[in-house]
Amino acid sequence: MTAKKPIPNAVDILDEITQQAALDAAEHPKVTAADRQWSREYGAKIDARLAELRRNLTPADAPIENAQPIRASTLAMARDALIEAITRITRSMGGAVQFAHRNLKVLSDDDLRRLYDTIDPTARKPE
């Protein structure tokens, strides 16, 4: 406690007594079901505001990168050839290439073409 602090008057002291009692009440609250319900409902509003604040961090004019057109040579590939090519690239590159799909058979032909074009290391070379 420093000597520079002002000498408290009676109002200050009473305020501090209330403050200390309040700090104890906060540390040992008698929580009711109504407290929990209020906090839960209010928490949902807070979450919405926090989501808004996060959205505000994204620039309004953020550039959207369009997907590259699928190569003509890839468009010409049949489904079996696509699966074989994707499997070959995956094996040859080990962990360097990863994608979310474990079962390629459930992907459509177009999805397979998009995946193959994305992971094929020669894909960005001009044809």
Next chain:
Amino acid sequence: MTTTMSDTPHQAFLPNEAWIESFTNQCNDALRIATKHFAMRRLRGVGKVGGHVDDYAAQELVQDAIDDTLFGVLAWDPTAKSLRQHLEDAIHSRTRHDYNRAKRYRHARIDAFDRDSEGLGARGELEASLQQDRDDVEPASAIFASEVIEQVRELAADDKLVLRFLDALVAGARSRADILHFTKMSLKTYRNARARLRRLVEQLDNQTVAPLRKA
């Protein structure tokens, strides 16, 4: 006063990711409920002079402080203090305003204070509030406060720990470190004394204030 999250201007408030993360991590159910109970106890201090006190008033006080923080009306620096400390400081300041206002206008609701009079810059709100009150203590308020303190002392007559705790507050101790330094108490003893002081305050409230409210 009630603010809702939709009617407050907030376009200019753009906290960074770290601020949002800190708020998200700290503003959980436990913090909101603890702060509500803190607010309720603070408001009951106001209730001694006729303020309106109920669960909703405490919830509203907490919501106002949180909303004002989320909309940048009340500045919070996560690197300087925890969100809980920030909210307790804000509520301390606002209920102290209410206390003085209620003393002057005994039947005014505590939530009817003037937002503009708060100094909405908000940084250092508590210190500014305390200084303003020190400069503006009415004799009647001081006499009333002295009487209440005397009543607390009488209730604590046999409790040396609480009397030492009160001595520290009378000497100007405010923070926990101040009180520990003054009283030479251990942290455990300090918490014990504070809990007993709280029970005395509630006992006094029940003895002297509740009958007045009913009358």
